[in-house]
Amino acid sequence: MKFSVFTASTPEWAPEEAVQHLAEQGWDGIEWRITDQADAAEPGFWAGNKATIPLTGMEDHLDRIATITTDAGLEFSGIGGYARCDNHADVDRMLAATAKLGAGKVRVTTPPLGTAAWGNEPASGTPYPELFANARRDFEWIAERAAHYGVKALVELHHRTITASASSALRLLDGLDPRHVGVIHDLGNLLIEGQEDYLPAFELLGDYLAHVHVKNAVWVNSGETDESGAAVYRNEWAPLRSGQGSVLEYFKALAAFGYDGWVTVEDFSTDLPLAQRTADNLDYLRSTAALAGLRVAAGRR
Template sequence: MKFSVFTASTPEWSPAEAAAHLGEQGWDGIEWRITDQADASVPGFWAGNRATWPMTGLEESLPNIARITEGAGLKYSGLGGYARCDNHDDVERVLAATAALGARQVRVNVLPLGNSTMGVSTPTGLPYPELFDATREHYEWVAARAAHHGVKALVELHHGTVTASASSARRLLEGLNPEHVGVIHDLGNLVIEGWESPLPALQLLGPYLAHVHVKNARWVRRNEPDRAGGAVWDSEWAPLSEGQGNLLAYFEALAEIGYDDWVTVEDFSTDLPLAERTSANLAYLRLTAALAGIPHKTDTARL
């Protein structure tokens, strides 16, 4: 198993600082966030994130991405793209960039639910079957273009989208070539929506399981009930060891199906300062993987 960090979770560091810190701490790889984002007076995960490469001018940034990554002794676990499957121009660009960098795989976002603001300012109101069918049609095109570039496009299990669960993602990709499309299984997102017992869910994905993200979340009860007097719960991000997803049980499920490839951390908790958080996360991941009987492929990752 190899460990990397998604730079959405390192907003205070520039790309050079992120790579240098992670390399010094002993991480195997990095997953660069690539998107045009809003400015912010204070760096944040989603706006003003200093460790993000803009989508605008991405092609001109590729030499710097390669130089910074390789200079820190890091590998790519993939690229954290935000291009949506219905934006064919941007999908083509991130697939080409993935191939040029030798990063192997990149996230290509699916459509949000009709009642979701995920990636949009106003919900579309469209019914799920219509959105699912449209996503499938677009992903057939994505799969063909990924094959052309010799890379893999990844569907992330994410709340607020048509693929919140392993079951929905498997149904979306069924019949497409798993050499060129796959799924990011994400423990933290599944705590919020789409939870299925990890072992059967991972078994269900079969050849489409391409990548693993880990973060954690917990549910917190609001002080005020709803209008009918019922309890209302909100989700919030939590440190890896303190959320409702059990990382040891998750790694044991990964071990049972024989998964020992990349695990990418995107920890959006803020209990610890960033450098302490990333260092502590690596130590916790190594311990958890060892207890689950999964060897750490440090040497392999750095060859």
């Protein structure tokens, strides 16, 4: 098992700073965020993120990203793409970029639920069966294109999308070649929606379990009530050690399943300064993985 950081969670660092800090801390790899984003007065996870590579003109940045990553001694754990499965032109670009970088895997997003507002767009109102059937056709095409490039397209388990759970992701991909499509299991996202017992979910996915994301979350009472007078809860991101998800139990399930791939951290908590947060996360992940009986790479320190 190796550990990397998704650069959505390192918004204050320019790419050269990100690889320097992560390499010095002893991380094995990095997962670059590639998307067009809004500007912001201050760097943020989703806007003004300095460690994000723009999708527009992406191809002009690939040589630079490859050079600074390898020069720092880091590996690519994959690419954190945002191209949606029905945008075939950008999906194909992301697959080609992943092949050129030698990154092996790239996330391809699935549609939000018809009841979910997403980004700056209102809820579409499209029924789930229609969204799902269209996405299945998209992924049949994506699997062929991924095979053409010799890479793997990944579906992330993400709340408020058509693939919030392992079960739904398996339905989407079942029968497609697991050498070229797979699933990102995500501890934190599943605390919000889609939670299934860890080990059975891994067993269900089988060869489709291709990648793991780790972050944590909590549900808090908002202090508000709905029209019936019942309490309204909201989810918030939390540090790995203090969220509702047990990283130790998660790692024990990965060990029982025999997972030996990448674990990518995307910590969106802000309790600690960024450099302290990433360094502490690596220490915690390595010690917790050892407790769980996982075989961990020797590391760079």
